[in-house]
Amino acid sequence: MPTADPLAADLAGVVGQQHLLVDPDLLAAYETDWTRRFSGRARLVVRPGSTAEVAEVVRRCARAGATVVPQGGNTGLVGGGVPRGGEVVLSLARIDGLDEVDGVSGQVTVGAGATLAAVQAHVRAAGWTVGIDLAARDTATVGGMVATNAGGLQVMRFGTMRARLAGLEAVLADGSVVSRLGGLDKDTTGYDLVGLLCGSEGTLGIVTRVRLRLAPLVPAGVTVLLGLESTEAAVGTLAELRRRGAPLVSAEWFQASAVALVRGHTGLPAPPCGTHPDHLLLDAADRHDPVEAMAAALDGLDGGDTAAVADDRAGREALWAYRERITESIGAAGIPHKLDVALRPDRFAAAVAALPAVVADAAPAARLVLFGHLGDGTVHVNVLGLAPDDTAVDEAVLRCVVAHDGTIGAEHGIGVAKAPWLHLYRSDEELRAMAAIKAALDPAGMLNPGVLLPAVRRPPPAPPR
């Protein structure tokens, strides 16, 4: 049946038959995202090997009236990288080259399909860090992280992906290539197309190559795990640590419920700081002695007397396990609804306190697990025990967050998961401006229809397969 779709033959002429998938068994891996909550049938999967091939694929899809879903490592959590039904999936996985690290400018250019872990290892060998880290590092690709303006564990020190971007190359909906890989630290020559494409979730263009700003690797690091009696205390301790100039890289927050879930799933012992209602996991790095710096900074603060400290690799990993193994422990308990939201420091504790009742009202049997990046205000709201298409809790949580002046999307993007509620947080004026930009750069609505903004047309029906 593969040849039943003339587009398949057409695209095979661009990328080679071996990089054009139509067999349903082969398509399956591209059709469902990490949450297992979002899934749809692909018309076909095409795996171009270069920017020029991406451009030609886009032009031929446009000619055929096909819609296109760009896909990186397929670690997305909002259904933004899998088909809704009948789209062409354009995988960037083969465009994964790593250019030599430019040690003079402290930058590197990599293919969009390179995994974060591959890029991390590549630049570490040259004495640099990407400044971005997240649990899906072995699978998540840099291109997808640009498309979603990914955040993760080190945003408080290094910013989100947009801040780490020195440039990119992308293919627009008309098949034209925008290439901004010159690597200049300063460049004000018109609209910031690089920043605009970052966070646009594949709806304005397909990122093919990325130039990253690096930071010098600071060898001396320390990890500290604190127990705290309340979320207010966690927020207060972190604010004071920052005021005192503690050389923080990460400040992760989780509650006792997450510790219980992790211990049940993994068999880990109780945390060395003791079990408390709230926990703060701090990573610090400095050219000066970070252990001494953190001890001084924690002096007299809430939770400071509980501090479990490690500055060797095994010890630090043991402390991080309580945080890093939360996601797999949730996954083992079921298919969660995942809502990543963010709050200002002065509203964080109140919103967190309000969420259990909000969830219980909407779904009395649901199980709520909260953790997040306190350093930048992100809360990962995980709700277990819901049907995949039961969105009552999603809406209730997002409304609660907005009522606390928070955002409905911190770092996962909007995708299809939150598109129905974007209006809760973005004004009509902003949505009109976004729709105008989308229409300007993709008038036919070809790229990732239905993600982020309403689709401007129905995708063509999938051919039989």
Add this chain to the structure above:
Amino acid sequence: MPTADPLAADLAGVVGQQHLLVDPDLLAAYETDWTRRFSGRARLVVRPGSTAEVAEVVRRCARAGATVVPQGGNTGLVGGGVPRGGEVVLSLARIDGLDEVDGVSGQVTVGAGATLAAVQAHVRAAGWTVGIDLAARDTATVGGMVATNAGGLQVMRFGTMRARLAGLEAVLADGSVVSRLGGLDKDTTGYDLVGLLCGSEGTLGIVTRVRLRLAPLVPAGVTVLLGLESTEAAVGTLAELRRRGAPLVSAEWFQASAVALVRGHTGLPAPPCGTHPDHLLLDAADRHDPVEAMAAALDGLDGGDTAAVADDRAGREALWAYRERITESIGAAGIPHKLDVALRPDRFAAAVAALPAVVADAAPAARLVLFGHLGDGTVHVNVLGLAPDDTAVDEAVLRCVVAHDGTIGAEHGIGVAKAPWLHLYRSDEELRAMAAIKAALDPAGMLNPGVLLPAVRRPPPAPPR
């Protein structure tokens, strides 16, 4: 004759008669920019006092078919903030309020018309720094600095204005207000309208309020002035200082020709490091002892043995005078052509070496003065002895920079000064994408026509005055 223009009466109804200027003597201050090279007649000047008034002014101008030039402190250097002929000048000067510093999030919201110096003093009193500084600080407004994505003296430590933006409020061409002042550190909910408006030079919207990210003020600072025998040596010394983790805030570069010009104009003595072909002026700040840190970092480097060091206010200002007084010394010598360009570190010295011959070829009698922010690769190319409309040198310099992989616009913007050469540096694909975005958000071409991109229509003729 003020009443001859019905739009004047209409707008006076919005802002009050006292904030509507039509008298040619009063308009003059708004019609010529800092360079004195760019000048044009204004139809009228309107000075709204709030975002709502800006929106209403824009709507009424649209209805009247008038074009609008937004203006801040009028310290622009590329003709982007003064009329070309017949536009309404919309001054943001009255929208200059300073909200209380938010010490928990480390942010502040200010009016677009607030001067940089006013904001600096305001946040310094609360223990914070804006992370942006430039010589025009007493006059330049924050809104204008957002519109041009301003850089200045501390970009190597804190980034350009786009990196300092936590949000903004702006009026679009249809009079709608986009307000993103929530101050969340992380927010991925659609296209980055804030970043897009930053650097758009008033062509996509009029910035009315700005939320800035602050950095904790580091009290201990030191200034070091070095003499170097070549530009290569200056680049090499700076690269090694960064590799060694020197806590640099600024790294300014200037040549002996600039020192001679400043000494001739100001009567300053020879620099304490001695006069050398190239000079590097370094500012460093650290919670640890920055004097010791800089001494250690400079050990064995080119120019290190010439170091003049000051860590008291008077001594630091004396060293900075050689850099800060360059612009006024140039201005005293004539009306310069100013071209701000930027280069990668590995191309910086070669481009600088090539420029004298390029200028001499195009204008044998011209005088070239070079200085800039080596920390981010910016070179301010100043050429004296040219007629205002003699653009042969401008083009030759920009072509030389592009041939060295540099950008034709580092921090002043494109304005009208460099619009004819934007195509040297931005591809047809990028220019088409920019034009599409402009047409999407300002279909009538009402905002700052002719700046950055070609005007899509002729402005209406100015009424008699």
